[in-house]
Amino acid sequence: MLTGEGLREIETTRAQEDSSRHALLTALRVVQRERRKVGPEEIVYIAGLLGLSPAIVEGVARFYDQITDTPTGLHVVRVCRGITCYLRQSERIADDLKGFLGIKDGDTSPDGKFSVRLVECIGDCDHAPAGMVDDRFVGPLDEQALHTIREI
Amino acid sequence: MAKTASRVVDVRAEAEKHATGLRGTTGTLAGLGVTLRNMVRPQHVTIQYPEQRKPYSRRFRGVHVLTLREDGSLKCTACYLCETVCPAQCISIDAKEVEDPRIEKAPSRYEIDLSRCIFCGFCVEACPEEALIMSREYDLAVTAREPESLTYGIEDFTGRSEIAAYGAGFRPHPEYPLVESYVPGERKGEI
Amino acid sequence: MPIVTIDGRQIEVEPGTSVIQAADLLGVEIPRFCYHPDLEPEGNCRMCLVDVEGFPKPVVACATPVVDGMVVKTPHASPLASRAVKGVLEFLLVNHPIDCPICDKAGECSLQDFYMHPDYGQHPSQVNPGEKVHKRKRVDLGPRIVLDAERCVMCSRCVRFSENVTGYKELQFIRRGNHVELVSFQERALQDPYAGNFADICPVGALLSRDFRFKRRVWKLDYTDSICAGCSTGCNLRIDHFDGRIERLIPRRNPDVNRSWLCDEGRLSYKTLDVAPRVKHPQQDGEEADWVEVAAAADSRLRSATLGRELPLGALASASGTNETLWLFRRYVEAAFPQHLLEFRLARETEAVRERQDKLLRRVDKHPNTMGALHLGFTAGMGLEGLVDEAEAGRLGALLLLYYPPLVGEDSEETKERIVRLLQLVPESVVLTTHHLPYLAAAKILLPVAAWSEEEGTYTNYQGTVQHASRAVASPSAARPAAEVIGDLMRHATYGRPETEPGRVFAEIADRVPAFRGLRYNELASRLATAYPPEGRMPYGQDGFTGR
Structure with missing residues (x-):
């Protein structure tokens, strides 16, 4: 396997x-x-x-959220919902990002390329609203960042 | 309060003074008068049972009824609280599994020996589901001595037309309506 | 040795004893979910919080070792501990489903019992039932156990039992926080041959016995202490019965024999009593007759077939009989039949009596009293097969057979065939047994005797420990304890009135048999074993509430 x-x-x-x-x-x-x-x-x-x-x-x-029981997309985008990022609308950004990447139901896009998930604080507060794609930090999640993500 | 002095009485002398001859009939005549007056007075205190019946309170504790859910199944989940609290120990229940995992349990047999029942209503009070209530039915005469003839089961507590006819009696929350068809197939009397 | 004071009462304990163990020894009640005397302490439930003088916060009594001079206050004596435990219980009840009416644990549920106690519970609920977290209900985990994950309080007793005691590791928690759920991987059926114990150790109605499901409310049950008659281990158990019917068996805790466990076969052994029809009345040559007549006939016919023809009596007792029964059996045979062959072994009992079948409780010898027979003077001898040989050679005048079908498994085809052969060969036979079995059909005289749960007596387990079993239910119709039946035979043979009451017979045995010397019937160790938890309250029916 x-x-x-x-x-x-x-x-x-x-x-x-x-x-x-x-x-x-x-x-x-x-x-x-x-x-x-x-x-x-x-x-x-x-x-x-x-x-x-x-x-x-x-x-x-099943204890860990990062270990999933359903398949994630090829790229996992993690949007931080820590207090700093939350105050900078990270929850709305996550929703927008989902629409932007074509994710309709659940977390993962139909073509299996992306998953978007809200996660607890990732420790990049000075780039709030913070986010990660796979192992890279991509905060702050502004318009440009969203496009960059989609181009991956 | 002044006490009258008591005196010794010769009973026979007193009797002869007051109760002989015509004077002796006064008491009897007075009583007869009462009787004759009442005989001709128009009054009907006797109710001609069974053609006429006395109405009973909505809290009357009569023969039990096992209530139903909207889908027609018994509300009873065989929790045994009624059997446990019964002071006459006349309720006997067996439980079985049901399909719906949120309900799980129902009675496979639910019997009350009405010849032992004291109609106290503790069972109804104990029931957490209002699955057991009492109707206003009180006619229970049977012609056999065996306890089986007065041991009612699930069929008897849900299927008889008498229940609808007499109407619901003692139950914990009379302010809530009972399910329309609490007696299957019968239009109920007054609830 | 350290001395600890709990709620004003002092006790001296072995070093290493935990506060909760000291409290249990003292009889001071401390509530607990995750602690179990036969599992490693975990301290995850927080119900056993106690207030220790000098400690800044309440601590868990199960994981705190006693220190000399410690002063402990439980929720009974300390408002702090009481508030702490009430808080714990309140959290546990937040998502607990309101299932009591349909839950079998009602009446023996730790959650119910603790909630009703003024020092640990009775907080006003602030939870909207519509907001409770839902988990899987009525999950079928195989023939023994049903799981209701909503009712679970996450004490982990079952997880620890499965991991450390049996090693099957089939139960585990998944997820975190409010959503933690007990699962068996893919809801697979439990393979554990000790799965029945889950229902005993689970303090709530999450893991329940499928065999006992919906049978009876526990407050209606009568409890009788007994010993498992399924194999030579002699696990201590309790027979729970109602109205003469056995409803379930549960283990009593005996640290030296079975700790708190029972194997599944032993747990279900009461069901084998119903497999074949019982012998209800004495029978002579196929006809039913009354006891007086048949007992007399049995003794007479045995003696005329043996003494009268100068042939020995073949006497085959049973390693499933009580010590008292076996003692009387031997006395009768030795006294009434100068020529006799006294046997008890059907197959490998004497070799296998100590042989393990697994690493936990089960043993290969499926008779409860092989050691007892050996101590009482029976030997491995020629056994059943030897008696068959004797009968074939025409050297047996008659057969006296005491036979109990095993409660676990069955006797081998070989054994059954030998019994058939033996009964066919001997001119006269008297069989004391419980069930009508096809291989006993050739018996000339059939005497119905009580089964294991219907008579009082003692059994000696593989360790040589003598244990006491009480009588739980009545025998059907005219069946009687074997000891009494043999007493009748003895009486007829000549001797006044032999003692048949188990306590008195035991006293006789203790007097005369070295292995029993010094033992006292009322002080046998197994009598002290009780089902855990010890604070397991009297079922409501026995405290006068329902008048039973």
Whole structure:
């Protein structure tokens, strides 16, 4: 189910900590990155890989919002809803951005390219309203930023 | 208060003084007068039951009724509160599963031995759902001695036309209307 | 050893004892959800908060070890602790569904009991029922358990049991905060052979027994302490019954035998009593007859077939009989039949009595009293197969058989065939048994005896521990405890009136049998075991409320 690189990452952690359970978070991150979700199939796979019960894997997976049970878009846009950004209309911006990117129902665009999600403070308050696309900060989310995002 | 001095009386002498001869009939005649006067006085205190019936209060505790939901199912969820609180221990219930996961439970058997019931209404008060109320029906005479003849079940508490005829009696929230068809297929009497 | 004062009462405890354990020993009630004596303490429910002198904040009694000189006040004695616990309960009840009328836990629910207590509950609710968070209800988790995730208070007892005790790890919490939900992955059925225990340890109605579902309100149940008769482990349990019918079995906590657990097979063992029809009346040569007549006939016929023809009696007792029954059986045989073959082994009981079937409770020997038989002088001997050989060689005059079908599983085809053969070969047979079984059909005289839950007596488990079982329900029709039946046979054979009352028989045994020396019937350790939680209140029916 995973690429060689992904599997290697997991194995490295497992070896370092000498524990399957410690490699669980790494496994979840890797699978989310490569398959854009951790659903029942993925949970069974990870459970088998690490020798854990599916119930335990699911318990950890569902704890985190970044580990999703439905597929995210190719690019995940995170709009900050921390107090600073909130005061700068981040919630409205998120809605606008969704329309802008063609997202009608839920979080993800029909072509699977983008997901837009409101998240807790990402710590980029001096560029409020802050946002991230995948691993990059793209705040402040002004008109220009929205276009830049769409061009990705 | 001055007390009159008591004196010893010769009973026979007193009797002979007051109650012999014509004087002895005065008491009887007075009574007869009352009787004859009342005989000719127009009055009808006797109600000609069963053709005539006395109206009873809307809080009258008569034979029980198991109420229904809009879809016709019993409101009762077999919680057993009525059975537990009954001072005569005459209610007997068995529970079963139902499809709807928000309801889950219903009675498969709900029986009250009316020959033991004291019609106190505790069961109705205990019911959290107004699933059990009492009607104003009071005619319960049967011709067999066996307790089974007066042990009523779910059919008896929902299906009889008498319930509609007598109307609803004792229930916790008379200010709320009962579901139209609380008796299946019957136009109810007055609620 | 440290001494702690709880609500003004002092107790000295072993080092390492937690405050909640000290309180349980003292009999001071501290409410709790997540604490369980047979699980590692977690401290996540916050219900056991207590006020400790000198500590700036209330602490959880389950995770606080006793320190010498500690002064603790529970919600009963400390307004601070009381307010704290009331707050915890209020939060737990915010999203709890108002299910009491349809929830089986009513009457033995920790949430109900704590809410009704003036020191922990009775806060006025400020929640609009329409705003409660909803979760999955009535999730089928297999043949043993039904899950209602809305009712869960997230104490994690089930998660810890599943992870640490049985290792099946099938239950886990997902999500966070208000939305935490207990799940089994993909709602898969639980495979755990100890799944029945979830319903006992869950303090609320989230995990409930499917077998017991909607059967009976718990305040109508009568409770009788007994011992599981499913295998040689002898788990301590309680028979919950109503009106002569057993409704469920639950474990009693005995740290030395079964802790707080029962295996699923043992838990459901009461159902096997209904599988085959019971023997209700004594039978002689296929005809029903009354006890006086048949008991006399049984003894006479056995003796004329053996003494009268100078052949030994084959006497096959049962490793499922109580110690008292086995003792009387042996005395009767030895006294009335100078030539006898005294056996009890049907198959591998004596080898397997200590053999484990899993890492937790179950053992291979499915008889509760193999050790008892051995201690009382029965030997592995020639066993059933030896008796068959003797009968085939024409060397048995008659057979006296005491037989109980196993409560867990069945005797092997081989054993059944041997019994059939034996009954066909002997000229005379008297069988004391509970059920009409096809392989017992050839018995000449059939005497109905009480089943495990219908008689009082003691059983000796694999460790050699003697444990006491009380009588829960009545035997059907004319069936009687085997000890009494054997007493009748003895009386007929010559001897006055032998003692058959279990307590007195036990005293006799304790007097004469080395393995029982020093034991006192009323002081056997199993009598102290109770179902956890110990503050598990008397069901309302037994405190006079409903007059039962």
